[in-house]
Amino acid sequence: MEKLKKFFEKISAGRYGMDHLNVFLIYLVFVLSFVGIFVRSARAFTVLRTLAAILSVYAIFRITSKKINDRYQENIKYLKATKPIRAEADLLALRWKDRKTHKYIKCPVCKKVMRVPKKAGKIKIKCPRCGHEFIKRV
Numbered sequence: 001m002e003k004l005k006k007f008f009e010k011i012s013a014g015r016y017g018m019d020h021l022n023v024f025l026i027y028l029v030f031v032l033s034f035v036g037i038f039v040r041s042a043r044a045f046t047v048l049r050t051l052a053a054i055l056s057v058y059a060i061f062r063i064t065s066k067k068i069n070d071r072y073q074e075n076i077k078y079l080k081a082t083k084p085i086r087a088e089a090d091l092l093a094l095r096w097k098d099r100k101t102h103k104y105i106k107c108p109v110c111k112k113v114m115r116v117p118k119k120a121g122k123i124k125i126k127c128p129r130c131g132h133e134f135i136k137r138v
Contacts, residue, residue, distance in 0.1 A: 015064050016071040021078040025059040028052075103138045 029052045036048035065071050091113060095104055102115050107127040116125060116138050126133045 012064075014066055016066070016068050017063060019062075019071070019075040021075045022059050022062055024078070024082075025055050025062075029055050029059070105136055105138070107132055108134060 032048050032052040032055070036045050036052065039045045039048060062071050062074070091104070094115075098104075098115065101118060103118050104113050104115055105125065106113055107125075107130060109132040110127060110130040112127055112129045114125060114127065116123065116136070118138055120138050122135060122137045124133060124135050
């Protein structure tokens, strides 16, 4: 077992490894494979399986690549492209977590989302981004 561990350490030295884009690619491969199980059409099944195989090979290529800077730049582009989606998902998770104690309100001017306590009645809110003050019942 120790020999196997040293072997994997030796071949993975100087390689790029895992990042957010690779995790996304692997999840996408699983989703495509899972959907492919339930597809009745042979053509659609073949397309899904082929796409999953191509994405698997690409993920393995990225993980084992020695061009670390190139893979890092690809990951940065992916993170920039998905930032609005991830921010919205994070906000939804926070809203769900705080649903009993807090309410989330958008500023009418700049649309920044602010967290205020529930059951506080009528409160005066000042937006930290634009400084606009407004009164809201929560």
